[in-house]
Amino acid sequence: MGMSVLRQQRSTEAARDDARLRDELAYGDEAAFTDLHERFAPLVYTIAARITRDGRAAEDVTQEVFLAIWQRPLDYEPERGSLRGWLAMMAHRRAVDLVRREEAHRRRALDGALYAGAVSRGDPVGDQVSDSDAAERLGAALKALPAHLSRAITMAYLEGRTYREVAAELGVPEGTAKSRMREGLRRLGLTLRDQR
Amino acid sequence: MSSMDIHSLIAAWALNACSPAEAGLVEAHLPTCPDCAREARRLVEVVARLSGADLRPPAGSLARTRSAARRRRPPATATAAYAASYAAQVAALDLLLTDLTAADWRRIAAYGELSVHDLVAHLAATDGLIAGVLGLPVEPLGDDPATRTAAVLDRERRRNPEQTRRSWRAQADAMCRSAPANPPLGVATTALGPPLCLPDALTARAYETWIHREDITVATGRRPLPPPLPGHVRLMAELAVRFLPQVVSRTAGHVRLELTGEGGGTWSVPLGPSLAGVSRPAAVVTLDVVEFCRLAGDRRDPDGVAAEVGGDTGLAREFLAAVPALAVVP
Incomplete structure (x- = not known):
């Protein structure tokens, strides 16, 4: 027996809880929605704040993530993975989309010499998510990685770059950018598992 | 690729x-x-796990998100415990309906002739029989599902699907709000067929709402919503089981019905007037509780449903074959 069996049991129970919560949302259970928000709003908001570095934007992203699962509960498929993992991915996806849109907007504005007005972002989240803090936080997880792996992951995760952009910026083939992300995440997974 | x-x-x-x-x-x-x-x-x-989860959204964020959620998709209406299965089925059907296109509303969904639009009108018509019991004003009148369905269909076919959906939902919500915390004892209605107390009548409405939601899901090719929550499916199964003795009749003996899965349970279904002195079941029938409810709602073929039978297998098969004849879910 041992840890792996216990972990297996725990993950089966957790999967059942996730499926139940999803089903209650499908049945319009507002108490389940409150429960969902209480459990996962810190996770979703933290991700949104790290990526957008903007309090107002992070709150908007957080709200949209929860409204989306309330309106389309079937989008989360429990057999594919945990609710936590799925919500984190949705939060990151929306935050990254926002950052990319803003980036595109800024480039257009620069082209049109409208620089001054367009670059101002909304309310900063304040010192709790300053760049250095975010970098430090991620840094703790990424420190163990060789620089070329942590760089690829940081560019994708924090800066919202696609693997093609990462490849172009680092001057490496696209396949190399993809495999650095994969190898980086694989090693992070081992580190995180040991920390559990 | x-x-x-x-x-x-x-x-x-x-x-x-x-x-x-x-x-x-x-x-x-x-x-x-x-x-x-x-x-x-x-x-x-x-x-x-890369970001951690150590920041908190600003104060009031839950309240703001909840009120935005209510505007985008109304939750199940708060109601008495015995009506909660009905409120839940209404919220789930509404989730499906709000996603339909104009072409979806015209698809034939049940009984070979009722479109999705007609089916929602039919649900509203039959719900109206219970709305009347709860003291709500009901128009047009009619004392049984068929008469009311004809009258309501006549009206709703002149409306657009969105109006029909809204009036169905508004009546359902009013029913949930009007259900007294302590239901009156005794028979509340005979309009659905057998005499039913108010909690049973609402369970029967939840049951039919679910069965027709599955009809609409199939007709429109949508992803299926989950079957009723375990506590709710149990109420539906119990209601169906109580009417089983009326569809298979023998002079004596009983069938043990083992319904598996969350919300399931085991029941002894008497086949004759008396269970006295008979301890061993004449037959044992085992199947999934959700599949049993679909069978009792006449949405499964008794010969095709995945069931295990034991004891007098002939009797068990006869018993299964008779289940779809249940009258409680029209």
């Missing part, structure tokens, strides 16, 4: 770092490939 190429994309996908088209390819591939699915699950979990 080959499966190897897709596999090489999974980490970038987990980091939201591929194009939308590539993300679509990965997501379509995952259900077909256990190895990639396992890798995706693992990497998504790693990415989920």
Whole structure:
């Protein structure tokens, strides 16, 4: 027996809880929605704040993530993975989309010499998510990685770059950018598992 | 794109770092490939832990999100405990209906002739019989499901589907709000067929709302919503089981019905006037509780349903064959 069996049991129970919560949302259970928000709003908001570095934007992203699962509960498929993992991915996806849109907007504005007005972002989240803090936080997880792996992951995760952009910026083939992300995440997974 | 190429994309996908088209390819591939699915699950979990979860959204964020949620999709209406299964089925059907296109509303969904639009009118018509019991004003009148359905269909066919959906939902919500915390004892209505107390009548409405939601799901090719929650499916199964002695009649003996899965249970169904002195069941029938409810709602073929039978297998088969004749769910 041992840890792996216990972990297996725990993950089966957790999967059942996730499926139940999803089903209650499908049945319009507002108490389940409150429960969902209480459990996962810190996770979703933290991700949104790290990526957008903007309090107002992070709150908007957080709200949209929860409204989306309330309106389309079937989008989360429990057999594919945990609710936590799925919500984190949705939060990151929306935050990254926002950052990319803003980036595109800024480039257009620069082209049109409208620089001054367009670059101002909304309310900063304040010192709790300053760049250095975010970098430090991620840094703790990424420190163990060789620089070329942590760089690829940081560019994708924090800066919202696609693997093609990462490849172009680092001057490496696209396949190399993809495999650095994969190898980086694989090693992070081992580190995180040991920390559990 | 080959499966190897897709596999090489999974980490970038987990980091939201591929194009939308590539993300679509990965997501379509995952259900077909256990190895990639396992890798995706693992990497998504790693990415989920990169930021931590130590910041809190600003005060009032839950309240603001909840009121936005209510505006986008009304929750199940708060009601008495015995009516909660009905409120839940109404909220789930409404979720499906709000997603339908004009063409979907015209599709034939039940009884070979009722469109989705007609079916929602039919649900509203039959609900109206219970709305009347709860003291709500009901128009047009009619004392049984068929008469009321004819009258309501006549009116709703002159309305658009959105108006029909709204009036069905408004009546259902009013019923939930009017259900007294302590239901009156005794028979509340005979309009649905057998004499029913108020909690049973609402369970019967929940049951039919679910069965027709599945009809509409199939007719419109939508992804199915989950079957009723375990506590609710149990109420429906119990209601159906109570009417079983009326569909299979013998002079004596009983069938043990073992309904499996969450919300299931075991029942002794008497086949004759008396259970006295008979301890061993004449037959044992075992099947999934949700499948049993679909069978009792006449949505499964008794010969095709996955059931195990024991004891007098002839009797067990006869028993199963008679289940769809249940009158409580029209």
